[in-house]
Amino acid sequence: MDPVTNITLLFVDDEPLILRSLKRALKHEPYTVYTAQSGEEGLALLEQHPIDVVVSDKMMPNMSGIEFLAQVAERFPDTIRMMLTAFTEVEDLIDAINQGKVWGYMQKPFEMSNIKLTLEQAVQTKMLVAERNMLRASLQRYRSSIKSQFYRFVGDSIAMQMVYKAIEKAGPSQANVFITGPSGTGKELAADAIHRASTRKDKPLVCINCAAIPSELMESEIFGHIKGAFSGAVTNRDGAATQADGGTLFLDEIGEMDMNLQAKILRFVQSGTFQKVGSGKEEKVDVRFICATNREPHQAIADQRLREDLFYRLNVIAIDLPALHERDHDALQIAQHFLSKFSEVENKVFVGFSPAAEQLILRYDWPGNVRQLENLIHSCVVMSDGPLITEDTLQMQLKLKPSDAQALLNGQSGGTAPMRSSPPQPSLSVQQSGYAAPQQAAEIPSESQICSLAEVERIAIEKAIAACDDNVVKAASLLQVSPSTLYRKMQQWGDKNTGA
Numbered sequence: 210m211d212p213v214t215n216i217t218l219l220f221v222d223d224e225p226l227i228l229r230s231l232k233r234a235l236k237h238e239p240y241t242v243y244t245a246q247s248g249e250e251g252l253a254l255l256e257q258h259p260i261d262v263v264v265s266d267k268m269m270p271n272m273s274g275i276e277f278l279a280q281v282a283e284r285f286p287d288t289i290r291m292m293l294t295a296f297t298e299v300e301d302l303i304d305a306i307n308q309g310k311v312w313g314y315m316q317k318p319f320e321m322s323n324i325k326l327t328l329e330q331a332v333q334t335k336m337l338v339a340e341r342n343m344l345r346a347s348l349q350r351y352r353s354s355i356k357s358q359f360y361r362f363v364g365d366s367i368a369m370q371m372v373y374k375a376i377e378k379a380g381p382s383q384a385n386v387f388i389t390g391p392s393g394t395g396k397e398l399a400a401d402a403i404h405r406a407s408t409r410k411d412k413p414l415v416c417i418n419c420a421a422i423p424s425e426l427m428e429s430e431i432f433g434h435i436k437g438a439f440s441g442a443v444t445n446r447d448g449a450a451t452q453a454d455g456g457t458l459f460l461d462e463i464g465e466m467d468m469n470l471q472a473k474i475l476r477f478v479q480s481g482t483f484q485k486v487g488s489g490k491e492e493k494v495d496v497r498f499i500c501a502t503n504r505e506p507h508q509a510i511a512d513q514r515l516r517e518d519l520f521y522r523l524n525v526i527a528i529d530l531p532a533l534h535e536r537d538h539d540a541l542q543i544a545q546h547f548l549s550k551f552s553e554v555e556n557k558v559f560v561g562f563s564p565a566a567e568q569l570i571l572r573y574d575w576p577g578n579v580r581q582l583e584n585l586i587h588s589c590v591v592m593s594d595g596p597l598i599t600e601d602t603l604q605m606q607l608k609l610k611p612s613d614a615q616a617l618l619n620g621q622s623g624g625t626a627p628m629r630s631s632p633p634q635p636s637l638s639v640q641q642s643g644y645a646a647p648q649q650a651a652e653i654p655s656e657s658q659i660c661s662l663a664e665v666e667r668i669a670i671e672k673a674i675a676a677c678d679d680n681v682v683k684a685a686s687l688l689q690v691s692p693s694t695l696y697r698k699m700q701q702w703g704d705k706n707t708g709a
């Protein structure tokens with residue numbers, strides 16, 4: 210629709226003849242024309258209709274043109290205001306123009322061609338003002354919809370706004386979600402946010418890392434087992450599927466799962482039913498699935514690491530997390546968030562980053578993404594005395610050569626600055642800083658009490674697993690080894706016991 214056709218004009222003059230001739234002259238123009246014989250009548254019309262341009266005579270009985278337009282300026286500031294006046298009456302008109310109450314004037318006696326030209330200019334101004342107001346309003350709407358924190362995510366980049374929106378939409382639905390993105394970008398955080406945004410939030414979110422558990426034990430980890438199902442299965446045990454009943458099951462690194470087990474997972478996703486390892490009994494649960502991988506899913510399908518039918522069952526909603534270097538200024542916001550967090554954890558005082566350190570954070574490539582940034586800030590807090598984290602501390606903890614750091618600071622990032630090809634590791638890892646204090650030396654045993662180191666290890670592991678109610682992942686975390694190490698050892702003991 211042509212906006213000019215919607216333009217409304219109001220002429221105010223105490224002489225009906227002038228109003229009639231103006232109306233007649235503009236009959237074929239694309240304007241809707243209103244007329245009024247006094248300021249009071251004009252204001253009443255302005256109350257009833259949205260008027261774009263008002264043209265008023267100056268000399269009128271009761272309310273003068275100047276008074277009338279001053280009231281219009283106050284009550285209808287978006288209306289363009291013009292005066293119709295003789296050349297001899299300019300003094301107070303100039304004041305009114307200077308005060309912004311009147312936009313322009315038309316000369317009396319008037320030439321109709323001049324009136325049309327001036328009106329056209331006034332209409333154009335009106336349209337520009339309307340366009341500016343519309344842009345301002347939509348900018349305001351956009352600004353107020355921007356989130357800099359979302360569940361446990363920090364960052365207000367446009368790329369992350371799209372992720373937040375997708376999570377908001379996906380969360381309350383029952384649809385399965387497939388999350389992709391490079392390592393350390395927050396895929397687990399996204400799964401957590403989806404669960405919290407869902408109607409299942411009061412039920413468990415059970416996370417299984419398919420890369421951390423050997424394939425032969427994964428089935429039992431997910432579906433559980435019955436006593437005697439395999440060597441080491443000393444009791445009946447529920448798996449993640451049962452624990453997640455009513456809630457969400459998050460299968461991280463799904464591309465690492467054995468293909469045969471993927472077939473069983475497909476059946477589980479389709480029917481909600483499964484059998485515990487060693488049991489013929491069918492069990493049914495109500496579980497929503499979220500999966501993640503840092504592989505490109507179609508490549509994983511081509512490489513026969515991911516079943517295509519399973520992928521399409523799970524990929525109802527796809528969420529892709531961008532690499533940290535694709536997120537505008539998020540790296541700095543996240544670094545500040547971690548600086549506050551680790552200052553508190555380490556009971557130290559930090560006020561922020563030096564300007565050059567901020568530049569380094571913004572220009573570095575972050576191949577290990579948010580996890581690398583998190584570990585780096587923790588190590589900086591541990592290794593620095595504060596109160597500022599400087600570029601030197603960052604450079605040292607990132608193990609950057611001074612020339613590389615300088616190149617980044619000079620703006621030669623994005624591949625021109627020589628960078629390490631593998632993710633730089635902080636010199637003091639978080640795992641190292643989290644080591645428990647060594648145990649007190651035990652009483653010295655007699656020679657006959659001494660058993661092999663392997664036996665000592667086995668006893669320690671079995672004790673830990675029993676203390677954790679058969680939860681191998683928790684026991685592994687307390688023993689500070691990966692779950693796969695424990696599973697491998699349990700497998701070896703089983704093989705020895707059965708003579709395999």
Ligand SMILES: Nc1ncnc2c1ncn2[C@@H]1O[C@H](COP(=O)(O)OP(=O)(O)OP(=O)(O)O)[C@@H](O)[C@H]1O
Nearest residue numbers: 361362363391392393394395396397398503579580
């Ligand atoms: N936007 C963010 N704001 C704050 N913390 C974040 C953000 N993204 C990730 N993190 C933190 O970074 C760490 C890594 O995140 P997460 O484990 O979710 O990544 P991931 O993509 O699942 O990694 P992987 O592919 O290795 O499994 C976590 O400690 C997480 O809390």
